[in-house]
Amino acid sequence: MPRGSKDKYTAEQRRKAEHIEERYEDKGLSKSTAEARAWATVNKQSGGGEKAGGSGRHTSATRKASATSDSAKRAAQSRAGHPRSARSSLGTQTKASLMSEARSRNLRGRSTMTKAELIEALHHPQG
Numbered sequence: 126m127p128r129g130s131k132d133k134y135t136a137e138q139r140r141k142a143e144h145i146e147e148r149y150e151d152k153g154l155s156k157s158t159a160e161a162r163a164w165a166t167v168n169k170q171s172g173g174g175e176k177a178g179g180s181g182r183h184t185s186a187t188r189k190a191s192a193t194s195d196s197a198k199r200a201a202q203s204r205a206g207h208p209r210s211a212r213s214s215l216g217t218q219t220k221a222s223l224m225s226e227a228r229s230r231n232l233r234g235r236s237t238m239t240k241a242e243l244i245e246a247l248h249h250p251q252g
Contacts, residue, residue, distance in 0.1 A: 223240060226243075227243055
């Protein structure tokens with residue numbers, strides 16, 4: 126017999142489990158085995174009972190629309206040959222990759238620079 130209360134499950138999940146259980150019983154499985162498999166199936170499909178609300182569970186429609194729009198604008202700019210802001214893309218790189226970039230640009234003093242200094246030097250090259 127399955128353990129635990131089924132109070133946390135939605136009515137739809139309970140109906141689904143009941144339906145699945147009936148199908149297993151029709152195939153000749155015992156009542157307890159059919160019930161256990163039915164609830165296991167419901168858990169696998171929906172992740173268990175109702176989840177308590179909390180931060181980060183849902184994105185508001187306006188925020189989602191804004192993010193989609195911003196993403197589309199950035200993609201269009203990339204296709205047009207306009208890269209993202211150089212400072213933010215430099216900031217996401219490792220110090221090793223920044224050092225490699227500095228080496229290719231032949232920046233003087235690069236070996237003693239910190240990551241922040243490398244970013245600054247690559248962002249504002251001294252001609």
